Amino acid sequence: xxxxxxxxxxxxxxxxxxxxxxxxxxxxxxxxxxxxxxxxxxxxxxxxxxxxxxxxxxxxxxxxxxxxxxxxxxxxxxxxxxxxxxxxxxxxxxxxxxxxxxxxxxxxxxxxxxxxxxxxxxxxxxxxxxxxxxxxxxxxxxxxxxxxxxxxxxxxxxxxxxxxxxxxxxxxxxxxxxxxxxxxxxxxxxxxxxxxxxxxxxxxxxxxxxxxxxxxxxxxxxxxxxxxxxxxxxxxxxxxxxxxxxxxxxxxxxxxxxxxxxxxxxxxxxxxxxxxxxxxxxxxxxxxxxxxxxxxxxxxxxxxxxxxxxxxxxxxxxxxxxxxxxxxxxxxxxxxxxxxxxxxxxxxxxxxxxxxxxxxxxxxxxxxxxxxxxxxxxxxxxxxxxxxxxxxxxxxxxxxxxxxxxxxxxxxxxxxxxxxxxxxxxxxxxxxxxxxxxxxxxxxxxxxxxxxxxxxxxxxxxxxxxxxxxxxxxxxxxxxxxxxxxxxxxxxxxxxxxx
Amino acid sequence: xxxxxxxxxxxxxxxxxxxxxxxxxxxxxxxxxxxxxxxxxxxxxxxxxxxxxxxxxxxxxxxxxxxxxxxxxxxxxxxxxxxxxxxxxxxxxxxxxxxxxxxxxxxxxxxxxxxxxxxxxxxxxxxxxxxxxxxxxxxxxxxxxxxxxxxxxxxxxxxxxxxxx
Numbered sequence: 192x193x194x195x196x197x198x199x200x201x202x203x204x205x206x207x208x209x210x211x212x213x214x215x216x217x218x219x220x221x222x223x224x225x226x227x228x229x230x231x232x233x234x235x236x237x238x239x240x241x242x243x244x245x246x247x248x249x250x251x252x253x254x255x256x257x258x259x260x261x262x263x264x265x266x267x268x269x270x271x272x273x274x275x276x277x278x279x280x281x282x283x284x285x286x287x288x289x290x291x292x293x294x295x296x297x298x299x300x301x302x303x304x305x306x307x308x309x310x311x312x313x314x315x316x317x318x319x320x321x322x323x324x325x326x327x328x329x330x331x332x333x334x335x336x337x338x339x340x341x342x343x344x345x346x347x348x349x350x351x352x353x354x355x356x357x358x359x360x361x362x363x364x365x366x367x368x369x370x371x372x373x374x375x376x377x378x379x380x381x382x383x384x385x386x387x388x389x390x391x392x393x394x395x396x397x398x399x400x401x402x403x404x405x406x407x408x409x410x411x412x413x414x415x416x417x418x419x420x421x422x423x424x425x426x427x428x429x430x431x432x433x434x435x436x437x438x439x440x441x442x443x444x445x446x447x448x449x450x451x452x453x454x455x456x457x458x459x460x461x462x463x464x465x466x467x468x469x470x471x472x473x474x475x476x477x478x479x480x481x482x483x484x485x486x487x488x489x490x491x492x493x494x495x496x497x498x499x500x501x502x503x504x505x506x507x508x509x510x511x512x513x514x515x516x517x518x519x520x521x522x523x524x525x526x527x528x529x530x531x532x533x534x535x536x537x538x539x540x541x542x543x544x545x546x547x548x549x550x551x552x553x554x555x556x557x558x559x560x561x562x563x564x565x566x567x568x569x570x571x572x573x574x575x576x577x578x579x580x581x582x583x584x585x586x587x588x589x590x591x592x593x594x595x596x597x598x599x600x601x602x603x604x605x606x607x608x609x610x611x612x613x614x615x616x617x618x619x620x621x622x623x624x625x626x627x628x629x630x631x632x633x634x635x636x637x638x639x640x641x642x643x644x645x646x647x648x649x650x651x652x653x654x655x656x657x658x659x660x661x662x663x664x665x666x667x668x669x670x671x672x673x674x675x676x677x678x679x680x681x682x683x684x685x686x687x688x689x690x
Numbered sequence: 691x692x693x694x695x696x697x698x699x700x701x702x703x704x705x706x707x708x709x710x711x712x713x714x715x716x717x718x719x720x721x722x723x724x725x726x727x728x729x730x731x732x733x734x735x736x737x738x739x740x741x742x743x744x745x746x747x748x749x750x751x752x753x754x755x756x757x758x759x760x761x762x763x764x765x766x767x768x769x770x771x772x773x774x775x776x777x778x779x780x781x782x783x784x785x786x787x788x789x790x791x792x793x794x795x796x797x798x799x800x801x802x803x804x805x806x807x808x809x810x811x812x813x814x815x816x817x818x819x820x821x822x823x824x825x826x827x828x829x830x831x832x833x834x835x836x837x838x839x840x841x842x843x844x845x846x847x848x849x850x851x852x853x854x855x
Contacts, residue, residue, distance in 0.1 A: 213712050215811030243809065245715060277716070289803045294779040301778065302804055305813025331726060374723070402723055407786055436783035445787030464780045469746040493784060495791045501755040503791065530751060536836050538752060564752075566836035574835075608841060609832055651830050670744070670804075671778030689712060689811050689830070 214242040216688045219307060219316075223681010226661070228314075231680070235260035237307055237316045250275040252286070256318060258351075264315045266351050271322065282329040287322045290340050292367045293398050293411045296432040296453075297383050299462040300344060303669050305687070309677050310350040319674070321347045321460075324359060339366035344460035361459055362386045365394075375401040381413060385460070392417050396432075405440035415455070430455035432463055432484065443497035451511075453484040462672070466491040468507045468526055469671055472542060473600050473618075474558055474580045477665045480522045480548050481673055486514045489522070502531045513550060518587070520549040536566040556582035560600075570608040577601050584624075596622035604644070612646040618663050652690055658683040714740070714825045717806050719774070719799040722786045732797045733821070734770030737849055739842070740819045741773045742807050745781045745788045747815040749834045754792045756839035760846070761796045769846060771796040776807050776815065820845060 217239045224233040236259045244251040254271035258264070273286025289300045302320035309316045325342015343359035351358070365383030372378070381396045396413030415430035431454055438447035449466045456463065465482040466489055489511030496504040507526040512519065528542035544558040560578035567573070578600040585593045597620070604614025618640040620626075626635040642660030649655060664678035718728040732738075741757055743750035754773075761771040773794055775785050779802055789798050801807055810819070810827075820829035820842075829845045831838065 211713065217811075217813075241811065243715075245713075250715070289805070289808075291779065291803055294782060299779065300803075302808050304804060304808050304811060336726075377724070400724060402786075405786075405790060407723075407783075409783070438783050438787050440787050440790040443791070445791050447783045447787055449783050462779075464782070466780075469781060471746055471748055493787075495784075495787055497791045497793075503751070538836060540748065562748075564836055570837055570841070572835040572837065606835055609835070609838065648832060654832065670776065671780035687811070687813060 211245045212242065213245075214240065214690055216240045216690075217305065217307075217685065219683060219685040221679070221681060221683045223679060223683070225314075225664075225678045226680045227678075233261070235314075235316065239307075239318050248277040250277075254287075254318070256351075258316055260314075262314075264313045264350075264352055266315075268351070270318070270351075271320075280330055280332050284327045285325075287324050288327045288340075288342070289320075289322055290327050290338060292338065292365065292381050292383065293379070293396070293413070294409070294434055294464055295462045296411055296413045296434055296456070296464075297381055297394055297396065297458075298340075298344070298363065298365065298460050300460065301462070301670075301672070303672055306669055308347075308674060311675065311677060313350050313352055314677075315350040315352055317351055319347070319669075319672075321345050323363070323460075334371055336369040336371060337366065338368075340364070346459045360387050363460060367398075369398075373401070375403055377401055381411075385458070406438075408435070408437045410435040413456075428454065432456040432461075434464055443499075445495045447491075447493045449491045451490070452488040453482070454486050456484040458484075465673075466511070467509050467522075468493070468524065469668060470526075472558075472560055472578055473602075474560070474578045474598050475526075475542075475544055476668050477663075478546075478548070478551075478553070478556065478558070478580070478582075479666060479668050479673055480509075480511060480524070480546075480550070481666065482511070483513050483515065483550065487511050500532060502529070504529050522546070522548045522550065538564045552584050552586055554583045554585055556580065572606040574604045574606070574614070575602070594623055596620065596624075598622065610648050612644075614644050616640075616642045616644065616660075620663075652688055654687045656683075656685045656687070712810070712827045714819070714821050714827065715806075715809060719801055719806065721797065721799055722789055727797065727799060729772075732770065732772055732799075733825075734768055734823075736768030736823055737764075737770070737846060738821045739769070739771045739846075740821060741771065742776055742801075742812045742815060742817045743773055744775060744777050744815050745784045746777075750816045751792065752836065753816050753818070753834035753838070754794055756834075756842075758793060758795060760839065760842065764846060764850075767850060769850070773798040774806060775800050776802075776804060776812070778802055818842065820849065822849070 219237045221235050222232060224231050238257040240255045242253045252273045256270045257267045271287040273284055273288060275284040289302060292298045300321050300323050306319040307316050308319045323342040323344045327340040330337045341364040343362055346358050349358045363383055363385045367379055367381045369377055369379035377400050379398045383394045385392045393416045394413055395416045398411035400409040411434050413432045433452040436449040451466050453463055463484055467480045470476045491509040493507045498504055505528050509524050511522040524546035526544045528540060530540050532538055541561045546556045547554050558580040562576040565573045580598040583595045599619040601617045602614060604612060606612040619637060621637040625638050640661040640663040642658060642662060645657045647655045659682050662679040664676050666673055667676045718726050721727050757771050773796060775798060777785055785800060814832045816834050818831040819827045822828050828849060
């Protein structure tokens, strides 16, 4: 046990002495593995401890992560530490911090609390956060809102085993100043300089936002200013990112429209808005379009209608075009859902979706589903959900392998108040990519993923979650961030504690 | 490996004896019109219900009309409701339309970087906290199912009763 662990343990045991010490802990134990990897009974335990200490205007924060497994990839480290000072209009933070410039076209650091990422190659598990290590300043008064930062952003795609020099190989300096002129019009300027192994890049841009009652707009343009010719490069080959949004509410209807144009703008530290609807339905969430900031333009349009009695209708359309090499790829999606109360205790939701994503060779993708929640007795709830998807996969360079496939999803669960919850999930797919027929010409016609899930809230501080069965891998999107989830077969038990 | 496992389990065990009364830090966030608002200016005189929600979250939609009802029923009794959207910039353009269409007539702030949700380890949406006048979290509610508003009202009534004593 290293000194860091002893320090943490001592700090925690001395907790009652500090009235302003708070924090959280998440421990996840797994017994099992990916279906095609050995040993099948692999065990690992991931633990993340977050401690905060506040005194007056000063806050101290510390994060420790432990990953125990029977391999050389285990680790035990303090992964974040900071001191924050709040002096009225000025906020200063030294250490690990999160910051966003504009809407994230240039820089966005963030965290997905509770999400643990597993690296495909090493299977190392680590907390899902992209922070910056350095110094950040924020200042605001009635005329101006300013941010400045200098530090090393984390390249999240690299697991902890790669070490700090690889994971934090960029050094960035920059900021944003917004001038709070009027509700209708607030202009801002953005600047960032990045340095990696002596390779220096400079980015600069402008943004505007404002509103008139229920009409609101935002626009942002960033370009790589390293070529120093100073010309706007919208729609041209230079590295740039443009994003604009407009929304309006009229009586019981609202509309939001967004436009994007990204070119050569894949940076380690940015996260431009993808302009694709964020779905929580499992099949749609998994088959979401992943943006390609190297070249992507498009738009998203969404209409939300209040149809009375707390019921609503959502209609969404998004479209994106990528030019990669000499090839043009088109994505589009048409989505609609209805949220309807059949009775104060029975809530239903129905959705339908039609889409195409040529970047993943999928065409004529139809998805539909329905969910219902029924409250009965004193505090019991029964929830059921069914989803279905059919699509065609066309290969440009090998049409002989073209095929169609189907995915199905069923979920039923029973809850007693917020304390107990138990449910069953069953997924099915005859997708040749899932059954490995494309590469091995195997005889497997379909795959299924049955699983049992349970949640128990022990008290106000402690929540247990249990997963037993098979978890289907693939894309997953949480909080606007999409990432790869690996298949898993086994048992997973987690305890989340807040104190 | 075994030794470390024991220490990790011990860590978790220590926290299970966790103390009640986690404090909400002093914070400020922007509202749906991008105006900076301070928590101390929004909180209820006696209790504040803080709802961490997102536009894409299905159970959050269920909670909103019930929270509006609670807000109107208990506003005069010193209870306020505060919605904190955890939507990332991806959904920034949809927040104001969502708030208006779902008639969220209580204060709503935006936490796109998870400054407050991360600090309070919010991992489930919605997560509802009832906070007392001393900024201490006195009740936590994860998720929202039909009928959960009765549990919330029971807690509020109990806490208001204690506050009167």
